[in-house]
Amino acid sequence: MVKSLQDINSDFCKHKVFLSFSGPLSQDLTVEMGEILKTKMKLEGATISTILKVFSIMVEVNHNIIHYSAEKAFKNGITTEQGKTGCGIITIGQEKDTYYLMAGNLIEKSSVLKLKDSLNKLISMDSQELKKFYKEKRKQGPDADSKGAGLGFIEIARKVSCPLEYDFRDVENDLAFFSLKTIV
């Protein structure tokens, strides 16, 4: 068991991951991860615009995990000093001359189809269509099952420089693992 940690680490090194987190995410952690991400990217000479794009994708995926992950760190919605939490995994790394961010969490199998449809819809849109869709949704207000404005994935799709990639894998009983890859 103890040896496998080094395997995980070398896997991360191979994929040039420089920031990762796995476990219960909270708003405070989101802020701290954001601070270190911005500092690191700034030191590497990334432009303000690139830094803000990666940072804002990180905020959106973290909030998605906090609100929608089917895996909760604390049973029965117990809130901690950190407020609401949800479990997931985030990795941020470099690939050639781009940054990438991957996020994963468990979701109910019953929501896979709907999520897949909305992601496919976003992937098929060009930047003008995404802008129009974003503004329509912003005027309209969220769907009933949304805990925010229902704009998170559109926001992410507007920030990436390559189409979103995703994967759904059945895990157990009613659960599936949802992975998202974004490139800036």
Added chain:
Amino acid sequence: MDNLIIEATKYTPEIKFDAENNQLELTGETYPENTAEFYAPVFSWLDEYLEQIEDNMVTVNLEINYFNSSSSKVLMDMFDKFEETVNEGKKITLNWIYDKDNESALEYGEEFQEDLETLKLNLMEKSQ
């Protein structure tokens, strides 16, 4: 009526709504995990305030470096509220102050501007 003063945190903006001088300022970053909860008191203050401004000239200054997607919705709702108030014949000047080094801040301002019909959102470069 009382002023509304909320200090900034790392993820919520400083709010200085001065009812006496009719000067409303919102400055900083906004990405709370529960946007509705944070902004509820802000909106109830605004409802009460806008009801009684009569023909006073109100100035709203927004200087927001970053907002997440659910805060974007909140800002749109706030602008819609200002627009309704202006449509009733009241006077509001709405300024979107952006840092020229942050190109998306100007773009975001323009996108809000496009979605307002009668209320003008003034895009102003922040003086250094």
